[in-house]
Amino acid sequence: MADFAVPVLADDFELASPPALAPDAMAHCQPFRAQPAHNRALGFPGELVPDWEARAVARLGELLERSRALRVYLDSCVKCGACADKCHFFIGTGDPKNMPVARQDLLRSVYRRHFTTAGKLLGGWVGARDLDEALLQDWYTYFHQCSQCRRCSVFCPFGIDTAEISMAAREIMDSIGLGQKYCNEIIGKVHTVGNNLGLPGPALANTLEGLEEDVLDDTGIAVKFPLDVAGADVLLVTPSADFFAEPHVDGLIGYAKVFHQAGVSWTLSSYASEAANFAMFIGSYEQMHKIAMRIRKAAIDLGVKRIIFGECGHAWRVAYAFLNTLAGPWDFLDPRYPVPQHILEFTNGLIESGGIRLDKDANAGMCVTFHDSCNVARASRMGDRPGGQFAIPRAVIQAAVPRFVDMHPDTINARTFCCGGGGGLLTDDLIELRVKGAKPRMEALKQVVTDHGVTHMAAICAICKTQFAKVLPYYGFEMDMVVSLHQLVGRAIRLGDGA
Amino acid sequence: MLSVAIASLLAVATLVLVTGLGWRIARYTATPVPLAIPTMPAPLTRAGAAARVGREVVLFESLFGADKLLWLAAMLFHVGLLLVLLRHLRYVFPTPPLLIVFVQPFGKLGALAMMAGALLLLARRLVLPPVRFISRPSDVAMLLLLLAIGATGLAMTYFVHTDIIGLKQFLAGLPLLELRPLPDDPMLALHLGLAAALLIVLPFSKLLHIPGVFFSPTRNQADDSRDRRRVAPWARKLDEARHG
Numbered sequence: 001m002a003d004f005a006v007p008v009l010a011d012d013f014e015l016a017s018p019p020a021l022a023p024d025a026m027a028h029c030q031p032f033r034a035q036p037a038h039n040r041a042l043g044f045p046g047e048l049v050p051d052w053e054a055r056a057v058a059r060l061g062e063l064l065e066r067s068r069a070l071r072v073y074l075d076s077c078v079k080c081g082a083c084a085d086k087c088h089f090f091i092g093t094g095d096p097k098n099m100p101v102a103r104q105d106l107l108r109s110v111y112r113r114h115f116t117t118a119g120k121l122l123g124g125w126v127g128a129r130d131l132d133e134a135l136l137q138d139w140y141t142y143f144h145q146c147s148q149c150r151r152c153s154v155f156c157p158f159g160i161d162t163a164e165i166s167m168a169a170r171e172i173m174d175s176i177g178l179g180q181k182y183c184n185e186i187i188g189k190v191h192t193v194g195n196n197l198g199l200p201g202p203a204l205a206n207t208l209e210g211l212e213e214d215v216l217d218d219t220g221i222a223v224k225f226p227l228d229v230a231g232a233d234v235l236l237v238t239p240s241a242d243f244f245a246e247p248h249v250d251g252l253i254g255y256a257k258v259f260h261q262a263g264v265s266w267t268l269s270s271y272a273s274e275a276a277n278f279a280m281f282i283g284s285y286e287q288m289h290k291i292a293m294r295i296r297k298a299a300i301d302l303g304v305k306r307i308i309f310g311e312c313g314h315a316w317r318v319a320y321a322f323l324n325t326l327a328g329p330w331d332f333l334d335p336r337y338p339v340p341q342h343i344l345e346f347t348n349g350l351i352e353s354g355g356i357r358l359d360k361d362a363n364a365g366m367c368v369t370f371h372d373s374c375n376v377a378r379a380s381r382m383g384d385r386p387g388g389q390f391a392i393p394r395a396v397i398q399a400a401v402p403r404f405v406d407m408h409p410d411t412i413n414a415r416t417f418c419c420g421g422g423g424g425l426l427t428d429d430l431i432e433l434r435v436k437g438a439k440p441r442m443e444a445l446k447q448v449v450t451d452h453g454v455t456h457m458a459a460i461c462a463i464c465k466t467q468f469a470k471v472l473p474y475y476g477f478e479m480d481m482v483v484s485l486h487q488l489v490g491r492a493i494r495l496g497d498g499a
Numbered sequence: 500m501l502s503v504a505i506a507s508l509l510a511v512a513t514l515v516l517v518t519g520l521g522w523r524i525a526r527y528t529a530t531p532v533p534l535a536i537p538t539m540p541a542p543l544t545r546a547g548a549a550a551r552v553g554r555e556v557v558l559f560e561s562l563f564g565a566d567k568l569l570w571l572a573a574m575l576f577h578v579g580l581l582l583v584l585l586r587h588l589r590y591v592f593p594t595p596p597l598l599i600v601f602v603q604p605f606g607k608l609g610a611l612a613m614m615a616g617a618l619l620l621l622a623r624r625l626v627l628p629p630v631r632f633i634s635r636p637s638d639v640a641m642l643l644l645l646l647a648i649g650a651t652g653l654a655m656t657y658f659v660h661t662d663i664i665g666l667k668q669f670l671a672g673l674p675l676l677e678l679r680p681l682p683d684d685p686m687l688a689l690h691l692g693l694a695a696a697l698l699i700v701l702p703f704s705k706l707l708h709i710p711g712v713f714f715s716p717t718r719n720q721a722d723d724s725r726d727r728r729r730v731a732p733w734a735r736k737l738d739e740a741r742h743g
Contacts, residue, residue, distance in 0.1 A: 021628050066733055068530040069716045075523070076711030079638050080573070081623070081630040082565035096632045105633065118637075118703040126704070127635040150717075153538045155565035157555065157573070158708055159717035161536065285533060289737055296741075321535045321724045327741075328728050338725045378539050381722055386540035414540060 004432045006474050007092055007439040009446050013408040016443055018085050022094035026436075030141045032429045034179035041188040042287060045177035052176040053131050057114050059175040060107075063168050064115065066285075070168050073160045074111045077101060083152040083162070088417045089145050092436035097142045100152035100162040106138050107169050136178070143169040144180060145433055147423035148281065148314075149374035154414055166423070167283030174282055182427040183278050190291055194273045195240035201228075201270035207243050208268070215253060221495045223260045225252075225268070230302050232267035234259070237275045237295055237319075237340070238310025239462035247484045248465055251311050254486025257493050258347050261356045266308075272298035275315035276462065280322075281424030288318065292326040305334040308341045311484060313373035313461030314422065316342060320380035342382050344460065347489060348392045351399050358399045358492040367403040368488065369454045370394055371441065371468070372416035373461035387413070393485060397458055400492040405452040411444040419459075421467030434467060435474045442475045449477075458485045502681040505691050506673060512695035519702025520710065527714045531731035535724035538717040548721040555718055569623065576616025576645075582609025583652070590663070591670055607656060614649045617642055641704065644697055651690035661687045 010016035036046030049055055064071050083100040085091065090098040097103060105127060112119030112128035119128030129135060148163035173179065189198040199207075208225035215223045226232060236259075242252040259266045272294040279287030299307055307330075309319045319340045324330070330339040338345075350356040370393055382388040390413045398404045411417050420437030448454040459465050459482055468482035542548045554560040559577075563570045586606020589595040621642045624630050655661045662682035672679035681688070700706065713719065730738045 021632060065530060066533060066731065068527055068532045068714060069536060071530050072527055072711050072714045072716075075707040076705070076715070078705045078708050079630070079633045079635075080562075080569060081627070081633060082562055082569055084629040084633070086565065096629065099629060099633065101633050116703065122637070125635065125640075126637040150538060153717050155561055157559055157562040157565075158712045159538060159555070159561065159715040161538065161717050164536065285734060286737065289734075293741060324724055324726075325534060325728050325730055340725075379536070381539060386543065386722060389539065414538075 009443045013444045013447050019094035021096045026093045026095040029433050031144050032181040034181045034184040038184040039179040044174045048177045055176050056172050059172045069164045074108050076158045082155050086152050086155050088440050089437045092439035103142050104165045107165050147418045149418035150378040171283035183282050183424040186278050196276050197240045223256050225256050227268050228270050229267035232265045234266035234306045234308050235299050235304040236266050236308050239275045239312040241462040250487035251484025254490030257490050262350050269298035275309050275312045277318040289326045296327040306337045310343050311460040313375035317375040317379040344392050345382050348396050357494045360402045362492045363401040366401045367454045368401045368456045368458050369405050369448050371457050371459045373464050374418045377416045400488040405448050407444040407448050417441045419464040419467040422463050426463050435471050438471045456483050458483050460485045505681050508695045512698040516698040524710050532716045533731035536716050537720040541722040543722050545721045548719050552719050572616050572619035575612045579609040579613025582606045617646050648693045
């Protein structure tokens with residue numbers, strides 16, 4: 001099945017041994033480079049510029065002026081190693097450059113060399129290095145082996161967040177013409193078409209009509225999937241994978257049924273037909289801003305009162321933590337609701353108020369566990385208290401299925417492991433990395449399957465869902481073991497007057 | 500002659516420490532945080548976030564969750580160092596306050612804890628393969644410097660007592676720019692020289708984790724981004740362009 005060794009899973013998560021160091025084990029694994037056209041479309045040089053070293057150093061200098069986090073984190077690391085064994089990519093590959101501190105050091109060494117007195121005077125003694133071709137190669141390789149999941153930042157005594165560093169490194173690489181194909185091509189599609197998949201408005205309308213027919217056939221109820229309906233109460237912004245991929249689309253059907261049963265008018269937008277914002281992955285504030293502004297424009301043009309986001313991890317980070325800064329203020333929306341809201345906040349509120357009713361028998365035979373998406377868990381919140389992002393999804397699942405079991409405590413909530421495909425790595429050219437990076441999650445999953453008979457793992461992120469559907473079979477699981485959370489809701493919800 | 504050398508060294512070290520650290524802190528303060536990036540779950544209020552930073556500084560909360568042995572070594576070292584520094588205050592007060600008198604015996608224990616902690620940290624650095632991989636010569640040198648400062652101090656406490664009265668007079672003269680003789684003791688000179696070296700190195704090394712922990716956005720930001728915009732000065736143009 002694979003031309004690399006799939007990691008062997010331990011039976012008990014706690015007994016999984018720390019990886020032996022395997023230097024350069026993943027040095028061969030890197031994503032395709034962006035075509036000149038993809039780079040230029042985003043305002044980056046098409047190809048590696050001749051004076052790339054000087055321009056990279058200059059760009060680093062600019063970023064240091066723009067971000068306190070970058071400056072403080074490049075200064076503060078004491079190389080204690082607390083983060084070393086916390087990264088799923090290190091656990092899965094053993095490559096020491098996948099230890100968060102070592103990954104940071106790839107950039108920190110250049111910072112030391114050019115921006116610190118000690119580095120200028122003492123060079124390698126204090127870990128300072130020139131940015132030469134070999135180091136740039138390591139940058140491209142290992143900053144694309146970081147899913148920016150922030151698990152290391154939970155354990156660092158100074159809160160150093162490797163995501164901030166890898167975002168800066170990717171932005172520097174873009175600025176010298178060394179872009180990554182997957183991210184840059186997708187960002188270009190959002191600018192021109194409105195979504196990551198490049199699905200134009202008419203095709204989207206067609207898809208949604210098809211879904212309406214499917215649900216009608218299935219339930220006998222005319223559940224609508226509105227598109228570009230001016231005057232609707234809610235603008236739903238969801239990852240475009242929800243429009244057709246499995247199991248994502250079952251989640252979209254779930255949202256539609258919830259809106260239908262709650263009697264809340266809603267609409268999708270063909271202009272802002274994408275919740276994802278891949279510009280975060282490449283660290284570009286300007287690109288992130290440009291994408292976020294599509295949502296503002298759609299909300300104004302359609303005259304909605306609320307904005308709700310569908311199931312997507314990094315999209316919810318951008319929405320929850322950044323959108324107000326990037327595209328706010330939202331004073332034209334209904335002030336009674338937080339902006340934006342997560343679909344789970346909406347659904348959970350309806351369950352609590354009795355606005356919708358779920359029938360667990362519809363999911364009979366299921367024993368479900370929940371994969372906390374890294375960006376939801378460690379970079380956002382749901383509800384009105386800290387940790388709502390853990391409690392609310394679990395409450396909704398428990399209302400929808402007969403049995404729920406959590407995975408090992410070191411692999412859930414704030415300590416959740418990335419699926420292995422986040423951060424702009426969900427591309428087939430990185431399949432080896434994705435399979436190996438999924439190891440700790442697969443280990444924890446295997447344990448609850450063996451011990452508790454777990455049948456399904458619910459996810460609330462388009463990337464997690466696609467990643468698991470792809471890598472589960474490598475570990476001997478069925479690909480449809482991963483389900484959308486709102487898929488469970490959609491099956492359990494009582495529709496119609498008898499509800 | 501030695502008095503002049505040590506006095507000048509201490510003066511230079513203080514100057515370098517204050518200006519160097521002041522400059523770094525000014526840079527940190529002047530650099531904006533363009534987006535909300537607290538590691539969640541995070542406190543909802545700024546007071547809560549300040550308490551979170553306090554727990555990191557006092558309890559090493561995150562490190563405790565990461566690695567218990569490393570936490571123990573770090574605690575031994577840092578708490579020990581704190582007690583030692585408090586104990587040292589008696590050398591600068593003509594009549595030490597009660598607290599400083601009280602802390603004296605704990606200061607001696609602290610010295611031992613600090614040495615034990617530093618030795619544990621050094622052992623980890625030399626033995627554990629992941630930590631070896633990320634270590635540079637300066638990482639080892641820093642621990643050796645701290646151990647040497649501790650060892651010379653302990654030697655004077657337990658074996659070759661130095662002239663404390665003379666030292667106090669020497670130190671009392673420094674802020675008055677008055678050069679009084681330093682007791683003629685090579686161990687004392689070495690101890691002071693090494694300590695001065697530490698102060699000089701601090702603003703240029705990973706010892707910047709001391710101010711760094713207070714400026715870390717993942718720890719000191721409140722979770723309030725749905726209610727509060729934070730447009731950085733450099734992003735204002737972008738922000739205004741769309742309102743216009």
